Amino acid sequence: MTAINNTGxxxxxxxxxYSGKTTELLTYVEIYKLGNKPYKIFKPVIDDRYAVKExxxxxxxCEKAIPLDHSQKALEYVSNEKAIFFDEVxxxxxxxxxxxxxxxxxxxxxxxxxxxxxxxxNPFMTTVKLMGLADKVIKKKAVCHECGEYxxxxxxxxxxxxxxxxxxxxxxxxxxxxxxxxxxxxxTD
Ligand SMILES: [Zn+2]
Numbered sequence: 001m002t003a004i005n006n007t008g009x010x011x012x013x014x015x016x017x018y019s020g021k022t023t024e025l026l027t028y029v030e031i032y033k034l035g036n037k038p039y040k041i042f043k044p045v046i047d048d049r050y051a052v053k054e055x056x057x058x059x060x061x062c063e064k065a066i067p068l069d070h071s072q073k074a075l076e077y078v079s080n081e082k083a084i085f086f087d088e089v090x091x092x093x094x095x096x097x098x099x100x101x102x103x104x105x106x107x108x109x110x111x112x113x114x115x116x117x118x119x120x121x122n123p124f125m126t127t128v129k130l131m132g133l134a135d136k137v138i139k140k141k142a143v144c145h146e147c148g149e150y151x152x153x154x155x156x157x158x159x160x161x162x163x164x165x166x167x168x169x170x171x172x173x174x175x176x177x178x179x180x181x182x183x184x185x186x187x188t189d
Pocket of ligand 1: 148179
């Protein structure tokens with residue numbers, strides 16, 4: 001009997017900003033790199049916080065990445081890779097889950113990272129769909145910017161417009177625990 005092990009695995013890393021999602025993603029990249037296995041990294045074009053053709057963790061690790069304006073385009077780049085990475089998945093179209101399914105059938109491991117919830121406490125649908133398909137979900141926490149407890153699960157927007165797709169850093173967003181989030185929300189409502 002032949003073992004059937006041709007499908008890949010989908011791993012999804014989620015959490016608020018500053019929870020180390022990209023660092024975790026880059027840790028996975030390292031595993032394939034050390035094993036001399038080919039891989040590719042994709043990111044959505046909307047994310048222009050750092051130089052366009054790379055992803056960078058807050059801790060300073062860095063890897064080349066291909067910016068995509070549509071998830072389907074990833075398939076055009078894929079050939080003999082063992083692993084395919086997607087960062088900031090919340091900014092991709094919802095079709096990314098179908099792309100992940102296609103890649104998994106082709107034997108690729110897919111490792112995704114992204115926000116699971118907006119600052120309005122709404123789940124990001126692209127992330128949710130991937131979590132539903134995943135073989136493994138890693139939910140990260142951040143240190144709450146307000147109380148200092150390691151319970152930060154949501155990103156809070158300090159200022160600016162109400163858009164949920166709005167790239168920014170510490171000047172615009174902080175990670176907080178649910179208690180502090182409720183406190184902030186009741187102040188602004
Ligand atoms: Zn707190």
